[in-house]
Amino acid sequence: MGNSESPARSVPDMFLSRVRESGDHEAFSFPVPNTTGAPEEWRSLTWSQTLDRVRNIALGLHTLGVTSQARCAIDASTRIEWILADLGVLCAGGAVTTIYPSSTPPDCAYIVSDSGSMVAFAEDAEQVAKLVDQRPRMPGLSKVVVFDGEGDGDWVMTLAELEARGAELATEQPDLFDELVDAVHPDHLATLIYTSGTTGRPKGVRLDHANWLYEAQAVHDLGEEVKAQGHDLMTGDDVQYLWLPLSHVFGKYMQVSQLRMGFRTAVDGRVDKIVDNLAIVRPTFMAAAPRIFEKVYNRVVMQAKEGGAAKFRIFTWAVGVGDRVARVREQGKEPTGLLALQHAVADRLVFSKLRARFGGRLKFFVSGSAPLAPEIGRFFYGAGVTILEGYGLTETSAGSFVNRPGDVRFGTVGLPMPGTEVRIAEDGEVLLRGGGVMRGYHNLSGATEEVLTEDGWFATGDIGVLEDGRLRITDRKKELIKTSGGKYVAPQGIESRFKSVCPYISNFIVHGDRRAYCVALVALDPEAIEVWAEDNGLGALNYSGLVDEPKVRQMVQEAIDVLNRDLPRHETIKKFAILPRELSVDEGEITPSLKMRRRAVEDKYRDLLDAMYEDSVRTV
The missing domain is CATH 3.30.300.30 (ANL, C-terminal domain)
Structure with missing residues (x-):
């Protein structure tokens, strides 16, 4: 399978290409908290408006001394400011260190210090307090930029103040922004993600611009491949609902995919708002961890039981019909005869109501981060809701395998992304090679060599088998x-x-x-x-x-x-x-x-x- 070659030189270059192509089209929508008790207002940014804010942030960072590959940390939940700050850092030539807002103060200090971050974006006063508490352990951190909150006139400044500094510099040096973007190379560090890990201290994974360019182009090439088979993946007309943590590689992967494909994204990281937001955003696709689908499944089962014995019998019958239909569709066929008739009845009585919960425009979900139970996948598939399970790691920039629309096999993570190679070691470990594989771990001598061979094969730590080219992950090697x-x-x-x-x-x-x-x-x-x-x-x-x-x-x-x-x-x-x-x-x-x-x-x-x-x- 050939390598996916991106037409862009860097993530900022890809961003500017998108602005040129889609300038006046809506890029992002996001909720604005309302303190009056009235319904939340959703606002939007066009691609051109996004560029204006990103330019100001990038130039504001330049005034703070951010130069090529200088690290800037982002300690915040998923929200529009996270995306703007990320793009601003990259356009300034810097690299982003991600921090989960749930991290403890010592963990925040460890990541900031180990990464060598010189600027940190913090969501609010709570996150700022974590950094202030640990300031002696982070001597290289020269400035904190807060999204929601006040500056202190010294160490902490607001995002608005940073943007104002950038706007002033843009007036004085109108060509500087383009010069900064042009200076970013594919092999420059773009993102430093500290794996949350299931054991031990987190490891910083170094992902450069070439990693993200590969992933974005692989999504584009996959879309062309799927389109040629009469199906639809992501286009500029689609609407993504993005709630995934942007501190995690899966969320970042969905973010860079948008830059290449041009679809609109509704951004809101509040997990407790997912169900309500689906009806508001009415997305055409959304990525999530299996736990979200399990919760929806559990809620549907609970509500069916609450409806009484007769209603639950109808629900149970419909689920059985849906499972049989899902298994037929997994073989690339459609139900016929009696099964097709039963499915039409089940759809009218049960499944249509489920699809309505998701806004009525959903084409598919993408599932990753952990294994999806095949039974739950088939439940949704039989109900007309496709879940495309995929697979990847922080060390492979997330997107390595995925099931395709019209070619779903539950229990597998599908076929490799264009440009990704796979082989199974003698002990069953899955080995991957391709443009998404990291360049190495940060500040960990010997750790990179333990998992990455000289010819580019990465040892995932997962045990798996290949079935007709599709990968089935059976377990973690260490588990x-x-x-x-x-x-x-x-x-x-x-x-x-x-x-x-x-x-x-x-x-x-x-x-x-x-x-x-x-x-x-x-x-x-x-x-x-x-x-x-x-x-x-x-x-x-x-x-x-x-x-x-x-x-x-x-x-x-x-x-x-x-x-x-x-x-x-x-x-x-x-x-x-x-x-x-x-x-x-x-x-x-x-x-x-x-x-x-x-x-x-x-x-x-x-x-x-x-x-x-x-x-x-x-x-x-």
Whole structure:
């Protein structure tokens, strides 16, 4: 498969090309908080208006001493200012260091210091306070620019003040901005993303302009490939709803794809607003982590049950019909005869209502960051909502594989992106090579050489197999469980499957490495279990009360029994414990991109795990 060659020289060059082509067209829409209690107002920026603000930010940074590849950190949630600041840094010739707003003050200080960031953008007073608290540990940080808040006349300035400085310089030196953009080369550092990681201290991944140019061009080339097969990917007429953390590589990937393709993007990183915003934005596509689809699925199941026994029987029948239709479509066919008739009825009674929730214009979702349960994928596919599962890592600039419209295989992450090569090592590890692969880790001698060969092959740490060219990820290499009986267990697949069996849980953690058998930790979904409790006469109990309730244990046990029926004996879950609360980002148990930190969870609940083995000497 040939390499995807971008016509642009850098991300700023690609941005200016988009402005020239789409200047007066809408580029972004975004909500403006309303303190009066009235409905939120959404405003928009054209590409030309975006350029005006980006130019001012870039030149403002130039006055602060930002030069070629100088690092500037962004510590904020996903919002329009994040995108403007990112483009401003890149156009100034600098590189962006990303920081999750949920990071602790010491973590913020570590990333700022390790990256050598000289300027930091902070979302609000809370994020500024983290930096002020750690200022002695960041001697190289000369200025903080706050999005929402006040400056202090010294170390902290507002975004408006930065833009004003830039506007003044633009008047004095009208050619300077173009000169700065022209000086950016493909091999210059563009983004330094610190992997949130499932274990250990985060590693800074160095991604240059060429990485992002490859990814953006690969999306363009894939669109041409899909179009030739009679399907549609992304065009300039599409509307993206972007809520993904821009501190994460998946969100950044969707951002640069927009620059190449020219579609409009509605930006709002508030996760609790996703459902409401879908009806407002009415996107044609959206990228998300599987946890979002699991939550929607759970909510749909809950609401069907609330409708009474008759309504739930209709829903269950429709889901069965949809599953059969999804399997037919996975073979590249359409249902006929009785199945087609049944599907039309199921669509009218159930599925059309589901699609309406997404605004009525949705072409597809893109799922990444963690495995999507095939059963949940087929549920949506049978309902006329396509989820294109993809795969990539921070070290590969996110986009390495994806299922194509009209060619979906659930349980796989699809075919390689144009220009990406894959092979499977003798031990089953997935190896990748292509334009998206990082140039190396930052300030970590030897770490790059451990995963990247001289001829460009990157060792992903994932175990997988190729099926007709499509990649199926079976587990993380470091997370494979080996029982004391010598049997291997891949926990991710089991965990993913359980979420489709039991809609009342948010996380399911399989444990059993060097143990006699497998057990599980269960975190309940607060919303779903509340509905279940009402239906089962336990509405007076809160979450902590439900954890010890025998009826809840029975419900979970019955779901585990269903799961175990299809598992080999050594993979079956023999015991389980319900956790006292849902896993959280703040407690370090899941990453901001909603991946579980397995080792952190196991360490925190070591006593619970040990207790499930105390009275047993069984071996598998």
